[in-house]
Amino acid sequence: MQAIGPSPFLFIGAVLFVCGVICMTTKRNGIGILMGVELVLNAANLNFITFSRFTPLGLDGQVFSLFVIVLAAAEAAVALAIALNFYNNHLTIDVDRGDELHG
Amino acid sequence: MTAQIILFWLFAFLTCAGAILVAVSQNVVRMAFSLVLTLGSTAVLFLLLGADFVGATQLLVYVGGTLVLLVFGVMLTATGPFTRIKSSPADAILSGLIGVVFLFIVASTVTAVDWDGGNGVAQKIAMGTHAKAVEGGFNPTQQGNTTRPLGLSFLSLRADRDLKLGLPKELSGEINTAPVVPGMAAATPGTTLLPKTSALLSTGYLLPFEIVSVHLLVVLVGAAYLARTKRRATT
Amino acid sequence: MDTLFAANSLAEFFQALLALVGVPVSASTAYVIAVVTHVALVVGWFGLPAGLFIWAERKISARIQDRLGPTRVGGKFGWLQSLADGAKLIQKEDLVPKDADGLMFRMAPYIVVVASLAAYLALPFSDGWTAVALDTGVFLTLAVLSLEVLGVILAGYSSGSKWALFGAIRESAQMVSYEIPMALCALCPIVTAGTLNLNEVALLQSGGVWNWNILHPFNFFAFFVYFTCATASCKRAPFDLAEAESELVAGFLTEYSGFRWSLFFLAEYASMFLVSGLATVLFLGGWDDGLGILAGFKAAAPSGVGSFLANAIGMLFFLVKASVLVCVQIWVRWTLPRLRIDQVMTTCLKYLIPISCFLFAGTVAYPLVLVTMSGKTSIIGQPAGERLVQPKKAAGVSSAGATTESHLRITASGTEGGGR
Known part of the structure; x- marks a missing residue:
């Protein structure tokens, strides 16, 4: 029985990344865009952990993914505060409506 | 091994399915719960990769914290039941x-x-049979017990790099006999001894750790400031 | 035969057992079998004693309210009342309201049940009697336990009823807030022990009641804060704002009936027992009898049938301690009035979080101050280092026992690698 090498994990990372990018570009709901960002960060995390397992990167990969998780939580908190502000000003979360600066 | 492979494919499928559902779904709450599926399954993949602490952190911070926050945001910004944009x-x-x-x-x-240059090293690490990987200690994930090495690296001590393990073979003989921490019994040779060549000491992650903690404090204040109650704009 | 009974964990037990009957399996396969068995045991355990706890809750509440409670089903004391309840609930129609989001409405109870039962993964019932002896035990248990809230939010949101939605929003606010002091107070004994592994935390407290963490001055207060927050995290009164029946009909449970409703109930009792078990391991010595008899017995019989029996008796101690804590939760529910939602949030944000931060800082500073002043790391009981010098090799014949010992040695030297 063959063990699973790094490639399947990297492929999952690729799927997560592409789904996240698609999510960020197509969603009009501000919180949906935030979810796309989370997916992309998660893809990066998966790659970090994969390389920490299969290459001499060692624990560095895990430390980096921990930092990514923490910073993603911080990013979500700030982005959510911005989304709430947006909702307070526009009474909707549709980001296409936030076009006041459009000349 | 077989069980691990079955688990891997199961959770790989769940991860990808959840991610695709996030991308195609129009209902934001369904998106959020597909995201739960994805992130939870990724945490299991982390555990399968031997990163137990990161997997648990993923569950605690991401799924239990960030996503609850997101769902909370969805509820606060919904204009009607089951809103779709x-x-x-x-x-x-x-x-x-x-x-x-x-x-x-x-x-x-x-x-x-080919990530390991055709040596099959990655394959051997994956099967847990690569002697040099185990001996060299750059694969502390073998047992899935990474909590202590991670904690030490945040205290600017790299257990996998500095404590003989993971050193090049020609240097591993030259070890200092002094204990790392005063009072610590240097009981197990090879795990509690520092290399004599201190130039090889790596710095660890104390500074980034402190920066991140200050960053979190700033974010806390900033988010609270941004989201504070204000008079709602008139329609 | 010896290796079979001295199996340090369920997985090794199965590996030894299957090798004995001539079917050798790999370690990971044995792990999967062990996990499945453990889950089956846990579900079985909550199929029977969840009923026991529900019956106990009915009887205790009745006595508190000067009633008799169930008296008919199954004899004088109504032993079989829970069985009758279960039969009634399964027969009920499985309703999904017209306005609900059907798929998510049906899925929510399963998320709650899976989260609260999966948290038993790392909980040791006796020395080494755990499904997976994880080095991140406490951390993972708290993490999995925090997933339960997602199911509750999903249930409330997908019901399509404003009462359910109110319940869900209250629940999410309450859970996100109460997780912080709960985790901080769970960290206090972790810092004292220097390990996140629940088995090691309990082993460090074995040998007598004077070694239990609850007698540590800061952990003593941390225990009560932890228990308060744990009650809140199980949505038990006086923190049952999510289903406050006098304000919100039944909160997030409003639209549920029959089997799905009983799943929520099952999950509630499962997580009640889980947080009580966690408190037992962290603060109350785990499976220790408090007099050092069991520990001495295990030191005398480090392997074989004697060790197995000692572990089984230890499990009984563990179950009794945890059940007593569950009964305290029941007692509190029926004697304290429900708080208002603003009081709940004030209690957490203005009182419990600062208190738990202080307790955490105190626990970290305590041994340092004590060493500076008196040269010992504890006043009551043996210092952790001395407890470790006497080898507690009850089941130490396996490799897992050896790693435990080397971990403990690192712990004793005072590096707080796991604590950070």
Whole structure:
């Protein structure tokens, strides 16, 4: 029985990344865009952990993914505060409506 | 091994299915719960990769914290029950096409590379049989017990690099006999001894750790300031 | 035969057992079998004693309210009342309201049940009697336990009823807030022990009641804060704002009936027992009898049938301690009035979080101050280092026992690698 090498994990990372990018570009709901960002960060995390397992990167990969998780939580908190502000000003979360600066 | 492979494919499928559902779903709450599926399954993949602490952190911080926050945000910004903000069909088709092409490019790139230079090292590490990996200690994930090495690295001590393990073979004989921490019994040779060549000491992650903690404090204050109650704009 | 009974964990037990009957399996396969068995045991355990706890809750509440409670089903004391309840609930129609989001409405109870039962993964019932002896035990248990809230939010949101939605929003606010002091107070004994592994935390407290963490001055207060927050995290009164029946009909449970409703109930009792078990391991010595008899017995019989029996008796001690804590939760529910939602949030944000931060800082500073002043790391009981010098090799014949010992040695030297 063959063990699973790094490639399947990297492929999952690729799927997560592409789904996240698609999510960020197509969603009009501000919180949906935030979810796309989370997916992309998660893809990066998966790659970090994969390389920490299969290459001499060692624990560095895990430390980096921990930092990514923490910073993603911080990013979500700030982005959510911005989304709430947006909702307070526009009474909707549709980001296409936030076009006041459009000349 | 067999059980691990079955678990891997199960959770790989769940991860990808959840991610695709996030991308195609129009209902934001369904998106949020597909995201729960994805992130939870990724945490299991982390555990399968031997990163137990990161997997648990993923569950605690991401799934239990960030996503609850997101769902909370969804509820606070919903204008009616089960709100949907739809993208136009043309957008959806176009983005689907671009997504498939993009996935093809990225996936074929990452899977085409031979990550261990044809040595089969990665394969051996994956099977837990590579003697040098185990001996060299750059694979502390073998037992899935990474909590202590991670904690030490945040205290600027690299257990996997500095404590003989993971040193090049020609240096591993030259070890200092002094204990690392005063009062610590240097009981197990090779785990509690520092290398004599202190130039090889790595710095660890104390500074980034402190920066991140200050960063979190700033974010806490900033988010509280941004989201504070204000008079709602009149329609 | 010896290796079979001295199996340090369920997985090794199965590996030894299957090798004995001539079917050798790999370690990971044995792990999967062990996990499945453990889950089956846990579900079985909550199929029977969840009923026991529900019956106990009915009887205790009745006595508190000067009633008799169930008296008919199954004899004088109504022993079989829970069985009758279960039969009634399964027969009920499985309703999904017209306005609900059907798929998510049906899925929510399963998320709650899976989260609260999966948290038993790392909980040791006796020395080494755990499904997976994880080094991140406490951390993972708290993480999995925090997933339960997602199911509750999903249930409330997908019901399509404003009462359910109110319940869900209250629940999410309450859970996100109460997780912080709960985790901080769970960290206090972790810092004292220097390990996140629940088995090691309990082993460090074995040998007598004077070694239990609850007698540590800061952990003593941390225990009560932890128990308060744990009650809140189980949505038990006086923190049952999510289903406050006098304000919100039944909160997030409003639209549920029959089997799905009983799943929520099952999950509630499962997580009640889980947080009580966690408190037992962290603060109350785990499976220790408090007099050092069991520990001495295990030191005398480090392997074989004697060790197995000692572990089984230890499990009984563990179950009794945890059940007593569950009964305290029941007692509190029926004697304290429900708080208002603003009081709940004030209690957490203005009182419990500062208190738990202080307790955490105190626990970290305590041994340092004590060493500076008196040269010992504890006043009551043996210092952790001395407890470790006497080898507690009850089941130490396996490799897992050896790693435990080397971990403990690192712990004793005072590096707080796991604590950070």
